[in-house]
Amino acid sequence: xxxxxxxxxxxxxxxxxxxxxNMLPIYGVVVLGWDTFxxxxxxxxxxxxxxxxxxxxxxxxxxxxxxxNLGKLFLIPFFTIHYGGFVAIHGIFIFLLFGKxxxxxxxxxxxxxxxxxxxxxxxxxxxxxCWTTIPRDMKYxxxxxxxxxxxxxxxxxxxxxxxKTAKPKDLMGQPYSRVVVxxxxxxAGAFLSAMIGSPAGVLIxxxxxxxxxxxxxxxxxxxxxxxxxxxxV
Numbered sequence: 657x658x659x660x661x662x663x664x665x666x667x668x669x670x671x672x673x674x675x676x677x678n679m680l681p682i683y684g685v686v687v688l689g690w691d692t693f694x695x696x697x698x699x700x701x702x703x704x705x706x707x708x709x710x711x712x713x714x715x716x717x718x719x720x721x722x723x724x725n726l727g728k729l730f731l732i733p734f735f736t737i738h739y740g741g742f743v744a745i746h747g748i749f750i751f752l753l754f755g756k757x758x759x760x761x762x763x764x765x766x767x768x769x770x771x772x773x774x775x776x777x778x779x780x781x782x783x784x785x786c787w788t789t790i791p792r793d794m795k796y797x798x799x800x801x802x803x804x805x806x807x808x809x810x811x812x813x814x815x816x817x818x819x820k821t822a823k824p825k826d827l828m829g830q831p832y833s834r835v836v837v838x839x840x841x842x843x844a845g846a847f848l849s850a851m852i853g854s855p856a857g858v859l860i861x862x863x864x865x866x867x868x869x870x871x872x873x874x875x876x877x878x879x880x881x882x883x884x885x886x887x888x889v
Contacts, residue, residue, distance in 0.1 A: 670808035677804040678867035680797045685859045692849045693754040703743045709809045717822045741775030747782040
């Protein structure tokens with residue numbers, strides 16, 4: 657019983673951090689006057705953070721034999737290019753639909769890089785365009801999201817021992833399910849908000865709904881690792 661209680665305390669800190677940081681955009685809406693575009697871009701930027709920590713998960717995942725670490729030398733670049741392209745296209749879609757970038761300047765990245773590296777080129781271009789477009793206060797909140805996901809990584813994955821059972825091949829696809837479910841809900845609310853002029857009330861509801869979904873997905877992702885040992889046998 658004591659072990660279970662201790663492990664539950666470990667998982668509570670990331671949930672509290674996640675909920676607290678997810679509430680920060682309400683300040684942006686109420687005080688700073690953020691619109692639908694700003695909120696959607698903020699949550700798009702979170703996809704980059706999720707991908708970054710997923711790479712770290714692959715790096716620290718325990719393997720049966722030291723030589724199996726060589727497989728990570730393929731998986732990490734493959735994930736970076738594949739997920740990076742996915743996030744880049746998603747970002748371009750957001751800028752074209754919700755932003756002022758109707759001319760598609762996020763696509764103006766110069767001569768195309770060879771082969772699949774073009775996806776990284778797109779990602780770098782969209783990230784740079786985003787960073788030079790968003791307000792300074794939003795950058796602070798992105799930094800808070802980065803720290804929140806870092807808390808989850810350290811407490812759940814490293815201290816909680818998830819790295820011991822995590823399989824690099826399974827980690828490759830893990831971020832996609834969370835990102836897709838999250839952004840279907842976000843985009844649905846964003847379209848409604850944009851259609852009626854980005855009212856603060858609707859944006860706050862969108863933020864609250866996103867927070868609830870985020871916590872639910874977080875708990876589902878980590879619940880197996882925090883079940884009592886007797887139930888996992």
